[in-house]
Amino acid sequence: MKTKTLFRTALALTATLATIALASCSAGTSSGTSTAHGTTTVKMAMNSGPEADAMQKVATTYNAGQGKKDGTRVQLVVVHDVDLFTKEATEMRAKSTSIDVYFTTTYLIDQHKAYLTPLTGIDTANYYPNLVKSLSFNGKLYALPTDVSTYVLLYRKDLIDQLLSSASAKQTYASVAQSVLGHTMTPKPPAEWTWDDFIAMAAYFTKSVNPAAPTTYGSIMQTQNNPENIPYWDTLLWSFGGNWVNAGKAAMDSPAGHKAMDVLQTLANKKLIAPNSVNANYAQVQAAMSSGQTAFAMQWNAGFSQLNDPKQSPTTGGHMGIAPVPAGTQRKVHVQALAVGLNKYSQHQDAAMNWLKYLSTPAAMNQYAKSGGAPAMPAVLKENAAVDGAFTPMSQYIKLYGFTEPVPPNGAKYQLFTSLAQILSPAWAATSSGNQALQQADTAITQAWQK
Amino acid sequence: MTVAHGARYYGRTRWALLTPLLAFMALLVIIPVFYGVLTALQHNTLSNPVISFAGLQNFAKVLTDPLFWHSVLFTVQYTIIVVAIEMVLGILIALLFDHHFLGKRFLFSFIIMPLTIASSLIAVVSTLMFDDANGLVPALLRGIGLNISFLSTQRAGVAVMLTDILQWTPLVVLIVYAGLQSVPQDMYESAELDGAGYWQTVGHIVLPYIRPVLYVVVFLRTADAFRTFDNIFALTGGGPGTSTTNVSVYIYTAGFTNGNFGVGAAASVIVLILLFALIPFATRAVRL
Numbered sequence: 001m002k003t004k005t006l007f008r009t010a011l012a013l014t015a016t017l018a019t020i021a022l023a024s025c026s027a028g029t030s031s032g033t034s035t036a037h038g039t040t041t042v043k044m045a046m047n048s049g050p051e052a053d054a055m056q057k058v059a060t061t062y063n064a065g066q067g068k069k070d071g072t073r074v075q076l077v078v079v080h081d082v083d084l085f086t087k088e089a090t091e092m093r094a095k096s097t098s099i100d101v102y103f104t105t106t107y108l109i110d111q112h113k114a115y116l117t118p119l120t121g122i123d124t125a126n127y128y129p130n131l132v133k134s135l136s137f138n139g140k141l142y143a144l145p146t147d148v149s150t151y152v153l154l155y156r157k158d159l160i161d162q163l164l165s166s167a168s169a170k171q172t173y174a175s176v177a178q179s180v181l182g183h184t185m186t187p188k189p190p191a192e193w194t195w196d197d198f199i200a201m202a203a204y205f206t207k208s209v210n211p212a213a214p215t216t217y218g219s220i221m222q223t224q225n226n227p228e229n230i231p232y233w234d235t236l237l238w239s240f241g242g243n244w245v246n247a248g249k250a251a252m253d254s255p256a257g258h259k260a261m262d263v264l265q266t267l268a269n270k271k272l273i274a275p276n277s278v279n280a281n282y283a284q285v286q287a288a289m290s291s292g293q294t295a296f297a298m299q300w301n302a303g304f305s306q307l308n309d310p311k312q313s314p315t316t317g318g319h320m321g322i323a324p325v326p327a328g329t330q331r332k333v334h335v336q337a338l339a340v341g342l343n344k345y346s347q348h349q350d351a352a353m354n355w356l357k358y359l360s361t362p363a364a365m366n367q368y369a370k371s372g373g374a375p376a377m378p379a380v381l382k383e384n385a386a387v388d389g390a391f392t393p394m395s396q397y398i399k400l401y402g403f404t405e406p407v408p409p410n411g412a413k414y415q416l417f418t419s420l421a422q423i424l425s426p427a428w429a430a431t432s433s434g435n436q437a438l439q440q441a442d443t444a445i446t447q448a449w450q451k
Numbered sequence: 452m453t454v455a456h457g458a459r460y461y462g463r464t465r466w467a468l469l470t471p472l473l474a475f476m477a478l479l480v481i482i483p484v485f486y487g488v489l490t491a492l493q494h495n496t497l498s499n500p501v502i503s504f505a506g507l508q509n510f511a512k513v514l515t516d517p518l519f520w521h522s523v524l525f526t527v528q529y530t531i532i533v534v535a536i537e538m539v540l541g542i543l544i545a546l547l548f549d550h551h552f553l554g555k556r557f558l559f560s561f562i563i564m565p566l567t568i569a570s571s572l573i574a575v576v577s578t579l580m581f582d583d584a585n586g587l588v589p590a591l592l593r594g595i596g597l598n599i600s601f602l603s604t605q606r607a608g609v610a611v612m613l614t615d616i617l618q619w620t621p622l623v624v625l626i627v628y629a630g631l632q633s634v635p636q637d638m639y640e641s642a643e644l645d646g647a648g649y650w651q652t653v654g655h656i657v658l659p660y661i662r663p664v665l666y667v668v669v670f671l672r673t674a675d676a677f678r679t680f681d682n683i684f685a686l687t688g689g690g691p692g693t694s695t696t697n698v699s700v701y702i703y704t705a706g707f708t709n710g711n712f713g714v715g716a717a718a719s720v721i722v723l724i725l726l727f728a729l730i731p732f733a734t735r736a737v738r739l
Contacts, residue, residue, distance in 0.1 A: 086707045089497050093712065111498045111710045220584075225690035227708065275600040276583035278691035279607075288584050411498055415709045422518065426692030431604040 038071055040351035044101035044340060045077045045084060050302065051147055051338060052078045054371035058364050062355065070354040088112070092343075100346040101356065104143050106134040106336045106404065107231075110411040113142045116341035117349060122360045126377045131337040134404050143341035144356055145376035146368070150335045150398055151235050152390065154289065154304055155190050155296035157321035159214055163187050163204065176203045176210050180270055190296070190323035195239070195263045198326045202272035205295040209272065215295045220274040220288040221267060222281050222298075223428035227417035229281060231334035231405070232298070233424060236260040238403055239328035244416075245406060250445035253438040259328060261427060261434035268430035278429040290316055298325050302374060304390035322390055324397045335402040337376050408448035419444040484723070490716035497710025509717035513705075518693055519718060522701040523725075525608070529697060530676040533615045537672055538665070540616070541623025546653060548624070549631045559628075563621040570618060574685030577614040581686075604691040611683050611695050615676065623668050630664030631657065670733040677726060698722050 044059075046052040059074040067073055077099060079087055088102055092115040104112045118140035124132045127145055135143045163169045164187055177185035177200035185200045193201070202218030203209045222232045237243070242256025251257070267273045274280070274288050286303050288294045290313040310317025325333050340359070342352050358364055365375035369384040374391065378399075381391040407413050420441055427437035494505045513519050548559055565573060580588050581601035592599050601610045634657055642652040658665065680699035683689060689696035689704070696704075698718065706715025 089707050089710055093495075093497060095500075114498060114500045223691075224688065225692050226688060274584055276602055278604060279602045279687060284582075284584070291585060293584050412709075415711070418704065418708050422693050425690060426604060426694070429604055429691055431692065 039068075039073050040071060040348050041073045041075055042100045042348055042352045042355050043075050043077050043098065044355070045079065045088060045099050045103045047084050047103060047338075048078050048080050050372040052076060054368050054373035055146070057371040058359070058368050061367060062358055062364070066358050067355070070351070070358075072351040072354045074355050095345045097343070097345050097347050100343055100348050100352045101340050102343055104339050104341050106131065106339065107228075107417060108414050109135055109143055109339070109341075110407060110413045111415075112341065113137060115344050116142045117344045117346075118142055119144060119342060119353070119356060121353070121357060124360075126360075126362055126365075126379060128335070128337075128376050128378060128398065128402075130335065130402065130404060131376050134337065135339055143339035144360055145337035145339045146359070147338040147374050148335065148376040148381075148394075148398065149300050149302065149338065149374065150333050150394055150402065151232065151298050151325050152301050152304065152333075152394060152397065153190055153193070153296060153323040153325050154299045154307060155321045155323065156215075156289075156316065156319055158319040159205070159295050160187075160190060160201075160321065164189065172210060172212070173200065173204050176200065179203070179209070180266070180272070190321060193323070193326040195236070195259075195326045195328055199263065199266055199272065201296065202267055203270065206272045209270075216293050217274045217288075218272050218295055219267070219297050220280055220285050220294050221264060221277040221428070222285060223264065223268075223277050223425060224279050224281050224284075225421050225425035226281050227414060227421045229425070230417040230420050231336060233260070233264075233420075233428070234405055235298070235325055235332065235334045236263060236328070238332035238334070239326070239330060241329050243406070244445050245449060248449065250442035250449065252441040252445060253435075256328075257438045257441075258434070261438060264428045265430040265434055268428070278425075278431075289313075292316065301390045301394045305372075305388045308389060322393050324393075324401060331401045332403050333397055333401045335398050335404060408445075410448055412448060416444065416448045419448075487716050487719055487723075490712055491720045493713050495711075495713040495716070497712070505713055509713040510721070512714055513718045513721060518696065519698075519701055519721075521693060522696045522698050525695065526677055526697040526699075529608070529612060529615075529679070530673055533612050533619070533676050534669060534672045536612075536616050537620045537623050538669060540620045541668070542627050542658075542665075544620070544624045545627035545631055546657075548628050563625055565618045566621050566625070568618070570681040571685045573618045574614060574682045577610065577617070577682075577686050581610045602687065602691070604694050607687045607691055607695050611686055614682050614686060615679060618682070619672060619675070623672065626664060626668045627661070630661035634660050666733070670729060673729060674726060677722075 044055075046055055056076055056078075059076055063073050084103060085108065088099070088104075089111075090096075091099055092102070092112065095115075102112060102116065104116075119142065122141060122144065124141060128148060131145045131148060132141060135141060135145060163173060170187055173187045174184040177183065180203040181196060181200060185197065187201070187204075188197055198219070205213045205215045205218035207213045207216050222229045234244075237252070237256055237260045240256035240259040242254055242260060243251055245251055246254070268277070274284075274294055276284055276288075280288075282300055282303065285297045285299045286306060289297055289299070289303070289307050292315040304320060304322055307313050307316045308318060308320035324331055340356065342349065342356060346352055362377060362380055365373075365377050365380045366383065369375050369380050369391075370387055374388070374394070375381065378395050381395050385392045405413070408416055423440045423444060424437050426432035427434045491509050492505055492507075494503045494508075544562065548555060548562075578586075580586050583589050583600050583602060586601070589599060589601060600606060638656055638660070639652060642656055647655070678699055679697060680703065683695055683697055683700055684703065687695045689700040702715050702718045702722070705718055706712050
């Protein structure tokens with residue numbers, strides 16, 4: 001090839017690369033929303049799963065009805081939750097306009113609120129007041145709650161009933177309790193359980209302790225190093241009267257903290273829970289329950305309908321019971337909301353508000369509940385009690401026992417979740433010292449409260 | 452064309468030929484690295500949209516974080532172990548394929564199949580293999596009376612390493628096998644005439660002959676293993692606890708989970724500097 005030809009080839013290659021680069025940059029910064037025939041398309045991010053499936057049905061109804069009057073069309077952008085929050089973090093930091101409505105939660109709102117437009121003209125009277133409060137700052141609502149989530153005790157009703165009705169089983173239970181707790185116990189219905197009952201029941205249903213047990217392990221705990229498992233731990237901590245802080249000072253290393261840690265370490269040390277508890281969150285608990293490996297578990301309310309459906313879970317379908325989480329010195333349960341907020345940099349503020357106002361109506365949430373969501377509106381949950389067996393008990397537990405964690409002065413609640421999960425999770429699995437972990441947790445809390 | 456004119460002409464041509472590569476490097480390497488260093492020097496968090504100059508604070512935060520050093524230690528252990536095992540296994544398998552046998556082509560295709568599968572998918576398959584509740588491997592071991600939890604704190608590191616070895620040994624096989632094809636047949640014949648056994652021939656002639664190839668594979672696998680993310684993130688998420696947190700998971704957690712891009716970028720820059728140490732090894736190996 002002649003030198004001139006080489007020179008021209010090189011120039012052509014450079015031009016091609018430059019064109020590709022410019023095209024990539026252009027695609028990356030385009031708004032992604034469009035206006036055609038007088039209709040504005042609003043893009044809303046959602047995490048994949050039952051919530052997105054339910055929301056798609058609400059969006060379809062809106063697009064076919066009210067959306068036409070509003071001149072607004074909603075399009076869901078569905079991504080798996082971990083990837084979704086990563087994608088959203090990138091979009092937010094870049095002040096991108098490609099997503100109009102962001103998906104958020106009560107525990108992420110502190111990170112996200114700087115990129116959200118405060119919502120006005122929303123009737124919040126239908127929602128759980130605590131959740132509205134968790135999503136509000138200085139009296140302004142930054143995101144609309146779509147789903148309410150709390151922990152419940154899901155149990156195999158058939159197996160527990162068998163134990164409660166058999167005299168010989170009760171004798172075995174008493175001796176099993178003696179071996180793991182040092183004192184005998186009488187089996188109680190799950191709604192009355194304390195954490196001691198939980199441990200004794202876990203032992204009774206663990207084959208290595210009770211060879212006649214119908215399950216391999218009594219339970220499975222969500223003790224993975226995952227910031228989203230901090231509410232799980234907090235439910236235990238609060239049940240013993242604990243909190244992150246007491247009078248402005250870190251209070252994890254407290255009698256309540258030690259009792260909560262003892263529960264988890266006893267379960268792990270005595271091998272009364274499935275060994276994959278160290279890597280477990282929602283999905284692993286569902287798998288352990290639906291396969292018949294475990295007899296009961298503390299789980300998100302969303303898990304009940306799937307486990308009790310004979311089509312989805314042949315082993316447990318029709319046999320599941322639901323009860324409040326066990327009590328320590330009191331019964332307490334973490335409550336949180338999934339929510340959606342309006343991107344401050346969206347070029348379709350009015351259209352997105354049209355959609356969010358529609359979404360805040362009981363009619364929209366009614367359809368959402370019927371399609372598999374768990375709206376954060378108590379009246380809608382009550383109206384749809386027949387749709388999901390968890391709705392009525394869940395509403396009751398939230399009302400009686402619900403709590404949300406305090407927000408650190410630096411606003412970085414989720415960062416604190418992450419630090420605490422890193423510090424505490426090895427101790428939950430009894431692979432490191434509980435005392436040391438609680439002390440380190442206090443250091444992390446103190447730092448968060450000092451900033 | 453005079454000598455001076457020709458030299459000038461070729462000089463221009465050389466630069467013209469280099470331009471696409473330089474433009475490519477500027478777009479994909481220099482600009483992102485510059486932006487990364489800039490971010491590392493900033494208070495740049497998700498919760499506060501106002502960016503301010505942080506000096507070396509983010510670097511100090513990373514360097515004084517025990518979890519960062521734990522992640523570096525795990526990364527180094529992970530890299531040394533997986534690269535060593537992959538090299539040994541890869542060379543042995545490549546030597547095996549350097550012989551003629553029935554079904555060689557089919558078996559070779561089968562062996563290199565993991566290379567065509569996404570790492571995250573391999574990790575999902577590994578989860579299904581190693582999961583204590585429903586995994587195939589623990590179930591088989593339970594069948595012979597061994598109750599081993601592969602995803603426990605003590606063994607999760609082994610599980611992520613096995614996954615890496617399963618996926619990347621085929622790359623070593625592929626490259627080493629290609630290298631073996633360049634060894635002249637007469638070298639084997641001469642060695643045989645001199646009375647050398649098979650392993651003597653391999654150890655003293657074949658492997659030294661393909662040494663540049665081996666160096667390249669070691670370099671590629673070391674750099675890749677050091678930066679592993681998808682495999683660990685999908686299989687253990689860096690846990691249980693922080694037992695399998697490597698530098699990539701640390702950076703991801705700092706940047707995207709904690710929303711602290713400044714700290715994430717500072718950790719990335721530190722890792723980049725650590726990886727720079729590999730470059731002289733690679734350039735010397737390929738005799739640049």
